[in-house]
Amino acid sequence: AQSVTQPDIHITVSEGASLELRCNYSYGATPYLFWYVQSPGQGLQLLLKYFSGDTLVQGIKGFEAEFKRSQSSFNLRKPSVHWSDAAEYFCAVAPRGGSYIPTFGRGTSLIVHP
Amino acid sequence: EPEVTQTPSHQVTQMGQEVILRCVPISNHLYFYWYRQILGQKVEFLVSFYNNEISEKSEIFDDQFSVERPDGSNFTLKIRSTKLEDSAMYFCASSEALSGGAGETQYFGPGTRLLVL
Numbered sequence: 001a002q003s004v005t006q007p008d009i010h011i012t013v014s015e016g017a018s019l020e021l022r023c024n025y026s027y028g029a030t031p032y033l034f035w036y037v038q039s040p041g042q043g044l045q046l047l048l049k050y051f052s053g054d055t056l057v058q059g060i061k062g063f064e065a066e067f068k069r070s071q072s073s074f075n076l077r078k079p080s081v082h083w084s085d086a087a088e089y090f091c092a093v094a095p096r097g098g099s100y101i102p103t104f105g106r107g108t109s110l111i112v113h114p
Numbered sequence: 115e116p117e118v119t120q121t122p123s124h125q126v127t128q129m130g131q132e133v134i135l136r137c138v139p140i141s142n143h144l145y146f147y148w149y150r151q152i153l154g155q156k157v158e159f160l161v162s163f164y165n166n167e168i169s170e171k172s173e174i175f176d177d178q179f180s181v182e183r184p185d186g187s188n189f190t191l192k193i194r195s196t197k198l199e200d201s202a203m204y205f206c207a208s209s210e211a212l213s214g215g216a217g218e219t220q221y222f223g224p225g226t227r228l229l230v231l
Binding site: 044 | 148205209220
């Protein structure tokens, strides 16, 4: 069965600092990979996705993620964090073919200090 | 930008009561989903719906749950007799038809927070 691990429950950074949120997956083949953000009181918003091709994926709000097959990882990065980035971040994987139903990680809560 | 909407945003109900959660998916989308997120836990898949029938469901989606697309715009989740453990945030999502094996992206609504007392 596929699984997604986000090892950090909380991450605290200062505004303007760089950010990396970790995501590792366990799956038989390379799945589709997603990062979602959930702001307080809001739904899940898609930040970026990896289907194929360039392993460095650019998303909205200045985020990027890099797929590393050898490490089964899809870490999310941002060079300079803004206070409005404080939110819950979810990594998700979905199988290629079939239903594409995603499996979500437990989420990482990002706290931004001024 | 089109978005998925859900009503109500919050609902409080007594154990054993029926609740209906409503969703309006993005208008040209054909696949619809319900997920739930118990406080502090993962987002979990409940059910997917296509062409007026359930295409996939998880083991969470037992006989207490049902889904319906009563008209051309709404997609509903009904819980017949709520239990305390049904308290969660329920998310609706929709996606375009699958195309060429390129995968699909699901767009999520803001959620309905259900509290069962």
